[in-house]
Amino acid sequence: MTNTTAHNAKVMNRFDLTKRLVAKLDHDEAVIGGIGxxxxxxxxxxxxxxxxxxxxxxxxxxxxxxxxxIAQPQRHVVALEGDGSLLMMLGCLATVAARAPKNLxxxxxxxxxxxxxxxxxxxxxxxxxxxxxxxxxxxxxxAWAADEADFERLFKAALSEGGPTLIAxxxxxxxxxxxxxxxxxxxxxxFMAGLDVKR
Amino acid sequence: MSDTSKNPPxxxxxxxxxxxxxxxxxxxxxxDKVLTTLIKALEADPFFIVFAATxxxxxxxxxxxxxxxxxxxxxxMQTSGFATLPxxxxxxxxxxxxxxxxxxxxxxxxxxFNLGQALVCHTMRPVLSxxxxxxxxITRHDELEFIVDRSIKQAVATQAPVTFILSPLxxxxxxxKA
Numbered sequence: 024m025t026n027t028t029a030h031n032a033k034v035m036n037r038f039d040l041t042k043r044l045v046a047k048l049d050h051d052e053a054v055i056g057g058i059g060x061x062x063x064x065x066x067x068x069x070x071x072x073x074x075x076x077x078x079x080x081x082x083x084x085x086x087x088x089x090x091x092x093i094a095q096p097q098r099h100v101v102a103l104e105g106d107g108s109l110l111m112m113l114g115c116l117a118t119v120a121a122r123a124p125k126n127l128x129x130x131x132x133x134x135x136x137x138x139x140x141x142x143x144x145x146x147x148x149x150x151x152x153x154x155x156x157x158x159x160x161x162x163x164x165x166a167w168a169a170d171e172a173d174f175e176r177l178f179k180a181a182l183s184e185g186g187p188t189l190i191a192x193x194x195x196x197x198x199x200x201x202x203x204x205x206x207x208x209x210x211x212x213x214f215m216a217g218l219d220v221k222r
Numbered sequence: 223m224s225d226t227s228k229n230p231p232x233x234x235x236x237x238x239x240x241x242x243x244x245x246x247x248x249x250x251x252x253x254d255k256v257l258t259t260l261i262k263a264l265e266a267d268p269f270f271i272v273f274a275a276t277x278x279x280x281x282x283x284x285x286x287x288x289x290x291x292x293x294x295x296x297x298x299m300q301t302s303g304f305a306t307l308p309x310x311x312x313x314x315x316x317x318x319x320x321x322x323x324x325x326x327x328x329x330x331x332x333x334x335f336n337l338g339q340a341l342v343c344h345t346m347r348p349v350l351s352x353x354x355x356x357x358x359x360i361t362r363h364d365e366l367e368f369i370v371d372r373s374i375k376q377a378v379a380t381q382a383p384v385t386f387i388l389s390p391l392x393x394x395x396x397x398x399k400a
Contacts, residue, residue: 089284090286214290
């Protein structure tokens, strides 16, 4: 893991990084997109039956990913979550650390704002360091991505070396590039089929 | 064979056996004194994956993810914990049709000593009712297995959550000793 601090990390673009992330998925990894722009950009990066898009329940992308990782230990599961959402559910980092699933990667998009609800500043824009919080919660493999190449390297290592891993990226204030369909039953059914779950 | 009609297994063993019979492997909890016996029994049985979440919403997210990935799960909590759940129920469990199996140890009634618990208890059934969530208040040991077994099967078959409210009449509750 690198020692890049939030202060030194390059400010990148969420949609660009999301596309880079999706391009690295080659084993039908599950991806849980958190509410708002995290899943909007995941949607716009291209349809995958292994993607799950949250339409509410702010803060639950990481818990949902943890549950999926426990149920299918042979499949890697990725959670995409924003800084505001993570700040709402910080305790889940301690739970992830306690369970220590090797097949779970958490990606945090930190733009320091509640962008979709009016760009009000989050606490991470002031003092809070989300990687520091993750490390102190017990997720030792936690790092800021220094730049795009570092993000790709960290994500590739997370998939191949085993986690749990948390990768945080400072991102700009660009809004999401589109919006998901808003049919929860269809999203869930497609996701379960994508995970080879028979009912 | 022992005569189980005279000495039935305690309530928590009935719940454990019924969960197991229905292949509910994952049990995530935010603890409650009354649930201690159930949690200990689940932890002692290698069939189950049992752990605490930091809050009930988180636990609901975990069992939702597990269900979608093919593992049945249950959430154990007390009344005040249920009161933290309406948003996650209304925006995740209900619209995505998740058969979340929830057990609530009922505080706030039949001898409650904490006014806060008593008031929180008043919110539980209206929330369940407003969301149309199937729920059963279990008071009798002889009905416990039937209610839990049939309701888990119904939850899975109809892709809808179910809540079991474990009354102090069943569990003994938490007793005020003053």
